Amino acid sequence: MKDDIYPKKTITMRHKNFQQKFFYIFLLIITLIVIAFVLGIIMYLIIKGAGAITWEFLSQKPSAGMREGGIFPAILGTIYLIIGTIIISLPIGVFSAIYLNEYAKQNKLTNIVKMSIVNMAGVPSVVYGLFGLGFFVLFLKFGRSIIAGSLTLALLILPVIITATEEALRAVPNAYRHASLALGATKWQTIVKVTLPQAIPGIITGTVLGVGRAAGETAPILFTAAAFFQPNLPNSIFDQVMALPYHLFVLVAQVSDAPDDKKWGTALVLLIIVLFFSVIGTGLRTRARLKRQSGHDV
């Protein structure tokens, strides 16, 4: 019926509806390609790698030129590097964020600091590796070691921790600070006893996400910490360590006939460690954001 009255318009409307449907489906397909890639990689690693993961694989040293045995020293080395990275980057990152959010005035220097942090996040990981080699390994004479590797990784994740902490500090309402200062607390007391405790969930989130990234990185530890093979476990921070990402690289690229199940197993263990951190980090962040949003609504 309507067709008789508004014939032209209906055709354009139909055309528009078709156009809209077409593009919606097109963009949906694009999104699904991306999602399929991510889920595909994870599923494939689980399917291929699950069979290789046994107690022996997780608890033994590699033997027979990496062709037999397990990956225990590599897991342990990655844990050492993670701990070292947290110890170094957490305080620096938190203090740096405190400076930016609580002390810094709106001036040129602050802008330069902010730009430096953005740029640090953009420096390629292999350049951090070069810097770690030049500065920590050779100039400071730490040698290839846990400490040199941790320092290099700490620099790499510093921007992540600073940004997350700053965001968390910014979310603390100013009324809290004013109340504390009005009671006679100094600025520092206010930060330590009032502001910082409020920001702890955000700081933990940033640290966890940063550490997840550090655990999976290879290029920064390539020349600063990672050992091809280490028969004994490290007993000082000045020892080299095996590390999971580098071990996977070694199995894939440098050991000529390493069995495939060792490679898949190593890749899966590495993925699980990294995902563990990122799932916790993302979960905490989502929770904090929802909480903040509901707080604003009230």
Place this chain on the structure above:
Amino acid sequence: MANQKSLFRKIKNFLIARFIFFNGILSIIILGLILAFLLYNSLRFLSTYPILDFLTGTKWSPTMEPPSFGIVPLLYGSAIIAFGAIIIAVPLGLGAAIYIGELAPRSIREILKPIIEILATIPSVVIGFIGIMVLAPFIRDLFKLSTGLTALAGSIMLAFMALPTIISISEDAINAVPNKFRSASLALGATKWECTYKTVVPVAKSGMFASVMLGLGRIVGETMTVLMITGNSPRIAFSWLQPARTITATIASEMGQTARGGMHYSALFAIGLVLFVITFLINFIAEGFTRRIKDM
């Protein structure tokens, strides 16, 4: 007594403020140190090897006698792999960002976003491994090549690695578009899709551009994936179906075998310096565009 206490307090606060200030400006110091050490370590190479031969030389053969350190094949390798990756990543990234940021229902968005964040955390060495085991054989069989370890394999994998950056920053840009723009567009009779591509996308354009630049920075700086799956041949090949080698892969693969302080060692720092400058410029441009979103 009271005086002494307040003096002590003053000194303490002063020291704390200094300490915090030092931590605050540490990022400037670190960036400066990185630049200084790249320069310092590449000095030996840059002062003895003719700089023009370095920047225009088309042969990278550091272990030959006499060695040749032309950066062109490495720049070329980085460039074609990055170019291919960007061609793949831009439609996928912007398309997914528009879908997730503007069109998807809220419940679906909350499922999709974490999945894409997970992609950002998959280690590059794992992506490289999957590339070797799955993608390279596929490319080899599809194009009937002798090896699938090609620039194309690198481009595809790097494109996906750049996606989390491109999608999340583009999505932020889309979310930053004020709702009154949408209301105005819809009130004028636009369909939802017309509102999206004639109003929202043009307004979010500079943020989307910034996201692509940041993604490019990530692509150019990526090391392990390209080291593992691009075949690592420092020759200029005019096809994506041949092996190539990037600056990053060259540093990672050759640094282990060089003598500390030698010419080759110093040359690797010099190409690291070039890489640092390139990524710095890319990020600088991206930063300029992100600032425009914030001003909106």
